[in-house]
Amino acid sequence: MRRPCTVRTILVQVACGLCASAQLLACSAEQSLPGVAAVASAGAPGSAAAPSNDAGLAANSTAPAASGPAPTPTAEGRGPTTLITPDLDAGLPGVDAGTPEAGVALVGGSLAVSWMHGAANCAQSQDPELQVQAYNATTYILRQDKCRTFEAPFVYLLLGRDTALLLDTGATGSATLHDSVARLVGARALIVAHTHAHGDHVASDARFRGQPSTTLIGTGLGQVQAAFGLVPWPAAGAELDLGERVLDVLAIPGHEQTHLAFYDRQTGLLLTGDALYPGLLFINDWATYRTSMRRLAEFVRTHDVSHVLGAHIEMTSAAGVSYPYGTTYQPEEHVLQLDAAHVFELDGALTELGATPPSAPVVHADFVLVPQ
Numbered sequence: 001m002r003r004p005c006t007v008r009t010i011l012v013q014v015a016c017g018l019c020a021s022a023q024l025l026a027c028s029a030e031q032s033l034p035g036v037a038a039v040a041s042a043g044a045p046g047s048a049a050a051p052s053n054d055a056g057l058a059a060n061s062t063a064p065a066a067s068g069p070a071p072t073p074t075a076e077g078r079g080p081t082t083l084i085t086p087d088l089d090a091g092l093p094g095v096d097a098g099t100p101e102a103g104v105a106l107v108g109g110s111l112a113v114s115w116m117h118g119a120a121n122c123a124q125s126q127d128p129e130l131q132v133q134a135y136n137a138t139t140y141i142l143r144q145d146k147c148r149t150f151e152a153p154f155v156y157l158l159l160g161r162d163t164a165l166l167l168d169t170g171a172t173g174s175a176t177l178h179d180s181v182a183r184l185v186g187a188r189a190l191i192v193a194h195t196h197a198h199g200d201h202v203a204s205d206a207r208f209r210g211q212p213s214t215t216l217i218g219t220g221l222g223q224v225q226a227a228f229g230l231v232p233w234p235a236a237g238a239e240l241d242l243g244e245r246v247l248d249v250l251a252i253p254g255h256e257q258t259h260l261a262f263y264d265r266q267t268g269l270l271l272t273g274d275a276l277y278p279g280l281l282f283i284n285d286w287a288t289y290r291t292s293m294r295r296l297a298e299f300v301r302t303h304d305v306s307h308v309l310g311a312h313i314e315m316t317s318a319a320g321v322s323y324p325y326g327t328t329y330q331p332e333e334h335v336l337q338l339d340a341a342h343v344f345e346l347d348g349a350l351t352e353l354g355a356t357p358p359s360a361p362v363v364h365a366d367f368v369l370v371p372q
Helices: 176-185 221-228 286-301 340-353
Strands: 036-039 082-084 130-136 139-144 154-159 163-167 189-193 214-216 237-241 246-251 260-264 269-273 280-283 307-310 368-371
Touching (some): 130 176, 154 176, 154 307, 163 176, 246 286, 307 340
Parallel strands (some): 163 189, 280 368
Antiparallel strands (some): 036 237, 139 154, 237 246, 260 269
């Protein structure tokens, strides 16, 4: 259970104003977010590592080989977007997403889903370009097709009363992601942010730039700091209120210099991008990553985490076995979700490995550390 804490809750006003209709003027990518409050970091310096999914190095693996060279993303999809909705007939308990207090129940959701996972022959694949999974009535997880991009990133959409947050814009630039998100967001204002600036997380930014009621946050370090008020970087934390739904924003550089994690107080979901997921955790700055993962572990110790959700899956269902980097067919892949114990496992491993990065990948049951 989390310890009671007192944190300021700020009413969100997206930079362009609350969206009563889809006709409000667009916000610029460089605007700060008045609905974001900076808070002091409670984390302590230490050791931890953040995953990366953009380098070509793969860990030793006995998993099936890739079905061929990574495909070039196409502009048009082969089929319609897939929408999968869990059983919500029983309704969801209402939760005030303000300051977290001990004993407040988290809003649950469903991860009982079979993710599309590519094809042995991508030329014959009938998978849609985008799979949309409703975790609950206001939380959506979207995965892109592995045959269009071997990265097959997971993108997250969180709906508040007034504002929605889209976290990452994926690895392809077609209109499918934008159009799917627009339908789910409805009349809310939209903030488009990123876990980090690598290409497989920002490819559809242009589809959202200049759109009505939309604030697209830039990917430069200064833009990220200004938008969320993360000063000093990276120790400062921030709060983002979507309207009766507050998120904690944490800087966790190391995989990439602007990397962020987002904790949703309403559901307990911790969104970790490429810093932690069931796959190859590419670490570009070992010292910074260790410190970031220690800070993340300290945060997790004082918060209720229902699931840790990253941006990719590269592990198989067999412990310690990963698919080769660039695989386009993963029929026996690991589940998406990790948990708080994995954050502690990662932090502990980084502490034990010490200040000098290992010369070879370090394999764990559910992830692989890959220093660059």
